[in-house]
Amino acid sequence: MRISKGFFPTVKEVPADAVIPSHQLMIRAGLMRQLGAGIFSFLPLGYAVMKKVMQIIREEMDAIGGQEFHLPALNPIEIWEETGRVKAFGDILFHIKNRALVLAPTHEEIITHIARNQIRSYKDLPQLWYQIQTKFRNEPRPKSGVLRGRQFTMKDSYSMDSSPEGLDASYNFHAEAYKRIYSRCGLNFFIVGASSGAMGGSGSQEFMIESDAGEDTVALCDHCHYAANLEVATSKMPSAVRLNGEKPLEEIHTPNIKTIDQLAKFLKIETNKCAKSLVYISGDTPVLIFMMGNDQLNETKLQAVLGADVRPAQPEELLALTGADAGSIGPIGLKAKFKIIADKRLEGANGMCSGANKNDYHIGNIDFNRDVKAEGYFDLRTVEDGESCPSCSSPLRIVKGIEIGHIFKLGTKYSIALGANFLDESGKEQPIIMGSYGIGVERIVACHIEQHHDANGIIWSKSIAPYDVHLICVNPDSEDIVKTSEELYNSLQSKGLAILFDDRTSVSAGFKFKDADLLGMPLQVVVGERNMKNQEVELKERATGKRWTVKVQSAVDAVNQFVKN
RNA sequence: CGGGGCGUGGCUCAGCCCGGUUAGAGCGCUUGGUUCGGGACCAAGAGGUCGGGAGUUCGAAUCUCCCCGCCCCGACCA
Missing domain, CATH: 3.40.50.800 (Anticodon-binding domain)
Structure with missing residues (x-):
């Protein structure tokens, strides 16, 4: 293409609205233009890159037996009601005003609908169906250019198997295909175990790149490549050391001492000899949680332990439940009845100092075996930068990451909801076992630029460069x-x-x-x-x-x- | 949805606090000329309902109120 004849609107100035490098460069290099919040037009050069990326994805999906579909973006709302996802998506789902239709944010329902009508027998399985299409989500806050938009291109694939082993195989095929896709696109990526969240299902992994523009926080080990979302990450941390001898509880006057650091300094003890008390409300139940020293509670882990939504107690609730304000709460002399749990580092700890449930007082020589009626000790702490990797003990790095792909073992959630069954070898009707696997196409483009640019502009990898x-x-x-x-x-x-x-x-x-x-x-x-x-x-x-x-x-x-x- | 910022030629912005000539600059664009290895130079031009509406005032880009849009932080993010 001759530049004199083509449309290559480059801009010298950094666009005022763009903050991260990929967004700035995608505008400056004339790859795209913004139409509204989270809505972008791809210009010829940008679309050329998109097509390259989509072609790589296609080749790798086809290589594992994928068959490409083209599915409607307009979906009857009834089918989304059937799976309960109108409610689950809430405001994220775009609704059409003058028809009972929604704009599809993903396509599990439609794929399952096709399977329900066409898949009859275990002999029809396995199937691997995919599509590369525009998805619509009413994001509350679009940001970072194309990284979080209201309309975006996604490769979604869906596996259908007749057995859990078959699902494992389909899932592993995808994991391998994804590695090849990102490598071919020139991305430096890593894989983290993830929670499957509202998608339902058993297992899932996220493919991510490290970037300050990311929305997820991840613990990474550069040595053994352990990687985990901070929500579930663990590290090797020493447990409490049990001191010899039994010492009686001791009330200590601690005027205006609120934080663990102040307390440790005031008493001239290690922060690890202090137990921090936190009060959360889980459902209607007040929960008292103990953390060692300055360890930070991880609310995702807490929620997993309690099995219900949690929220921190309000200051008034604290006073009513414990008789003291935050900073003076502890296990001894509580006013109300609590469910009590503690971080596992505190298991068997003694000689600990914690609040007295009386402002300006703490209690020393607390023995968790003797004085605290904990229902259990769990991993509740948030991993911090530099802590030891749980698998190889090298220091962990805490970094931000951008999700570029996510693979799920869905199981039978959608096949049961929509009645997508097959007859097994014994003639018995069974729900199809499904998997769901997504890749954000624009995100690959933006992430490639995040990883490959300099002060002068973009540095395309040969594989996805719009021109050689x-x-x-x-x-x-x-x-x-x-x-x-x-x-x-x-x-x-x-x-x-x-x-x-x-x-x-x-x-x-x-x-x-x-x-x-x-x-x-x-x-x-x-x-x-x-x-x-x-x-x-x-x-x-x-x-x-x-x-x-x-x-x-x-x-x-x-x-x-x-x-x- | 909470907090903050912004909206003035195509782009980046000044002017607004403290109302008062014909609303400015740089870049870009058009025409002519000179240039031609790292975002050239000279000259002449075109291009603006100052986001929209209402109000205050003799007079509003500027002050007040309402609305819209965009960006950032937070909440949210299958």
Whole structure:
């Protein structure tokens, strides 16, 4: 494509609305334009990248036996009522005003609907169906360009099996295919175990890239590649050391001491000899939770232990339940009846100091075996940066991550809800066992830019670059240079390479170089006076900035070799 | 949904607090000329209901109220 004839609206200034590099560069390089909050138009260059990514996904899905569908975005609301997901999605689901239709935010219902009508026998299984289509979600707060939008392209696939073993196999095929997809797209990614949340089902993993723009927090081990969402991450932490000898409880006057740090300093003891007390309300039940020292409670873990929604108690509730304010609460002398649980680091701890349930007083020599009627000791703490990896003891890093894919073992939630059954070998009707596997296409593009850019612009990997080569005619007034660059343009194209040809006559050389770096094709070919004197053209590798010259007559081979390698 | 910020030519912004010429700058765009290896230069132009509405005032981009849109933080995120 000739830049002089095409639509390549680059912009020099950083757009005011864009904060993260990928968003800024996708606007500046003319990949897309914003239409509304979380809604973007993809321009030819951006769509070219999208198509490359989708093609890689297609190839890898086809390689594991996937069959591509094209499904409706308009769905009858009834089918979403059947699975209870109108309620589950709530305001996230877009509703059509003048028909009983919704805009599909995902396609489990529709796939299952097709399966219900067509799959009869275990002989029809397994099936692996996928689609690459636009999904609609009324995000409360779109952000970070294309990373969280109200409309986005997603590859969703759905596996249907007749046995749990079959599901495991389908799931593992996807895990492997996903690794190949992200690797081919040039992404540096990692995999974390995840909770399957409201999707239902048994197991799930998230594919993520590390980025400050991410919305998830993850504990990562660079040594053994342990990776876990902070919501479930663990680390090796020493348990309480049990001291010799029985000491009686001791009330200590601690004026204005509220925090563990203040308490430890005041009493000249380790923070680990202090037990922090927290009060949560789970359903209607007040729960008293003990954490060692400054350990932070992890509410997701707490919720998992209690099996119900939890919330911190209000200050008035604290006073009513314990007789003291936050900072003076402890296990001894409580006013109300509590369910009591503690972090497992505190199991068997003694000689501990905690609140006296009386403002300005703490109690020392607490023995958790003797004095605390805990119903159980659980892992309730939040892992912190630098703690030891649970599998190899190397220091963990706590980082932000962007989710680029998620695979679920759904099980039978949707097949039961929609009655998608098959007859097994004994002629008995069974619900189809399903899996669901998603990849955000725009997110791959944005994440690639997050990982591959510099101050001058995008640095595309060869696999997803919209063009293989950016050819620059530096001096449009020189007959020789125009002729050589035109010939190169034609002969490179005839080799099957995708060439972006900067043949503009109206812009200066510097402008062309800046645009080439901004657009980020892997290889730049510069035809200019400087090297044409020697019958040479310059090649520049965008990623490294490395430049070298080749003779004009061998340029096509040199470029071809670079692109194919 | 809570908190904060912003809305002025295509883009980035100044002007607003303290109302008063014809609403400005840089970039971009058009025309002509000079340039041509890292976002050139000169000259002449085009382009604005100052987000919308109501109000205060002799007079509103500027003050008041309402609405809309966008961005950021938080909540939320199968």
